[in-house]
Amino acid sequence: MSGIIGKKIGMTSIFDEQGRNVACTVIEAGPCVVTHVKNEESDGYNAVQLGFGDRKEKNVSSAMKGHFKRSKTTPKAKLVEFRDFRVEFEGEDQVALGNSITVGDVFTEGDFVDAIGKSKGKGFQGVVKRHGFGGVGDATHGQHNRQRAPGSIGACSFPSRVFKGMKMAGRTGGDRVKLLNLRVLKIIPEKNLVLISGSVPGAKNSTVVLEK
Known part of the structure; x- marks a missing residue:
């Protein structure tokens, strides 16, 4: 090579x-x-x-x-x-x-x-810019300030934790x-x-x- x-x-x-x-x-x-x-x-x-x-x-x-x-x-x-x-x-x-x-x-x-x-x-970015999430898309029907939110990240009683690799907000770029x-x-x-x-x-x- x-x-x-x-x-x-x-x-x-x-x-x-x-x-x-x-x-x-x-x-x-x-x-x-x-x-x-x-x-x-x-x-x-x-x-x-x-x-x-x-x-x-x-x-x-x-x-x-x-x-x-x-x-x-x-x-x-x-x-x-x-x-x-x-x-x-x-x-x-x-x-x-x-x-x-x-x-x-x-x-x-x-x-x-x-x-x-x-x-x-x-730098630190949200899920829309970092992972291309589309957001809620419709601001009506009680969706107050939720257009760019990540949504649910896991269940409550089981497994009672967030799995590794979940697409969430964080530092973006600077990768090989x-x-x-x-x-x-x-x-x-x-x-x-x-x-x-x-x-x-x-x-x-x-x-x-x-x-x-």
Whole structure:
């Protein structure tokens, strides 16, 4: 599974081959640095760890400073491991420690990718916004201030408790969300930009992981 780490820039729209106006998300993908390479002999599986974004050295532990020093790179803000990472890099199938991976090395236009991001936090919300409840719908017949209420949440004498997982009000958003089979519409390698069809979870400038 190949992939890359990026930053969500925002949304725009472009025209595809059929002349249709397609909404897309602009992601600044890479360049990422190979900070660790795992193999079957020493780790039991093959994987490549990529680092993206810069981080102040004072905010990095001594152990992580040594980790980044091995790959001869500055401390990175985001580290993601990709198992069975395969990419054609300068004529070789395998990447080495310290290599820089760009979006053009991993993706081509027309590929289908999976996008992983952290959804926008909505704070504490009611059941209508959080779970899509319809409410009572009719304000007559004694329904006073009950239009957006959750309704019954359980029986009284048995089981005398509320079951776990009951759809109720609570904190919404801020979850890890993965969207599957998003099409790569366009790649701008000189600016490390990739345009993905549709929306991608997360706010602007948030970190996004793209998997192939």
